Amino acid sequence: MWPIDTLTPIQDAQIEAFFQRWLAVSCATTPIETQQVEQTIQRSYALMGKRQPEILFFSGPLEAQAYLQERRIDQLLNQWGVPLLTLPLAKQLSHQVRSQLRAELLVEISERLKVAELATLSQNLSLITWTPLAELFAWNTQHVEEDTAPWGGWSPSLWDQLWQQQQTEWRQAIQSQPGGDLLVHVGETLWQWGEPVGQALEDAVIHPFRQQPEVQAWEQGMQQMLTTMGLVGMGWQALTQTSEVLHPALLDYCIEVLECDHEPEAWTQLRSLSTHCGLILPFEQMCVVFDRPIQCHADPEGRFHYEGGAALQFADGYRSYQFHGVQIPERYGTVHPHVWKADWLIHEQNAELRRVLIQGIGYDRLCQELQAEALNTWREYTLLRISPAIDVEPIYLLKMTCPSTGYIHATRVPPSIQSAREAIRWVNWDTDPEEFAQES
Known part of the structure; x- marks a missing residue:
């Protein structure tokens, strides 16, 4: 079986x-x-x-x-x-x-x-x-x-x-190997022969053993644990x-x-x-x-996440506001991302929190609320640049306006892109928009 x-x-x-x-x-x-x-x-x-x-x-x-x-x-x-x-x-x-x-x-x-x-x-x-x-x-x-x-x-x-x-765990690991029981037994016997032999074993075997990088790493880890x-x-x-x-x-x-x-x-x-x-x-x-928390919310990837409230709350009043695993301040956590304001990005100093705000607000709203600059247009597509420094690198967006509904959708593209047509090609895995239109 x-x-x-x-x-x-x-x-x-x-x-x-x-x-x-x-x-x-x-x-x-x-x-x-x-x-x-x-x-x-x-x-x-x-x-x-x-x-x-x-x-x-x-x-x-x-x-x-x-x-x-x-x-x-x-x-x-x-x-x-x-x-x-x-x-x-x-x-x-x-x-x-x-x-x-x-x-x-x-x-x-x-x-x-x-x-x-x-x-x-x-x-x-x-x-x-x-x-x-x-x-x-x-x-x-x-x-x-x-x-x-x-x-x-x-x-x-x-x-x-x-x-x-x-040492007990290492001993068990040694014993699980062929001949491990004999090796452990010999070591214990040597220690029982007295302090001189024990000290000799310490100098010849144990001390060099503790100089190995993995053992030193363990000791450093334990020291850090006990410290913090x-x-x-x-x-x-x-x-x-x-x-x-x-x-x-x-x-x-x-x-x-x-x-x-x-x-x-x-x-x-x-x-x-x-x-x-x-x-x-x-x-x-x-x-x-x-005790268990009185409130607990997570996304499918196992990260704590909740929009418009605490992702984690305990009976003693402790609250943790999380956006897909990122801890966010209460001033953001108590507000649903649908009503987050794009101009918050201009005043937020923390780069990680700016990325959370960008993710929650979405590029569609960003290009409207921050008055993005139009750099180039091709048919219903526009290459935009958001001027305020709200991320690590400049934000360039490819905006598409649906002719029938007027719905605006924006996708971020690399800042090295110079035209709307080049941005479309990048979004479509290097397929030229004319070829893409013919295939469609």
């Missing part, structure tokens, strides 16, 4: 339903049930062989900010312990499922299930939620009192725990989106539809963490939980 290399028609037909199921999970706005969340987290920690953590609930980023502003970050992290950078449950299940499918089929299912869009949505939600906290962590870390160590009193122990956590909490701020959903860990939607489909063998308890807990617990960030001694 294994590995599976093709889908039956019935299995194939169910992919879209699983995408819709997990899209609903990603955009869910129903408040979490705290008792159910507590039970799920406690069982999950027990299944991972860890002691029961304290659980800290927040209704949104503003409430979390208020909580952290009243406490010293270094002391808080000492109490919480190190973050769990990967969940063993996810890695275990992913390894089991991968071993039962052809790699090509797994890629095909992932693409048709739109896992990339689902992962983007989860990561964006986590980033939006945690960014205010990451900024607060960064500020507090940079303002540690002078009588503390350079990294603060918490950093040496946390750094050691993070290093040990990564930027990586930790992504939440577990983002941290588990690695090449080794399959998205829960993909695991769900493979387990339920393809009937892949798996560890039932591990899947029960991981699925519950994904569907019932909102946004979580697990530490060794603490698990931070955010």
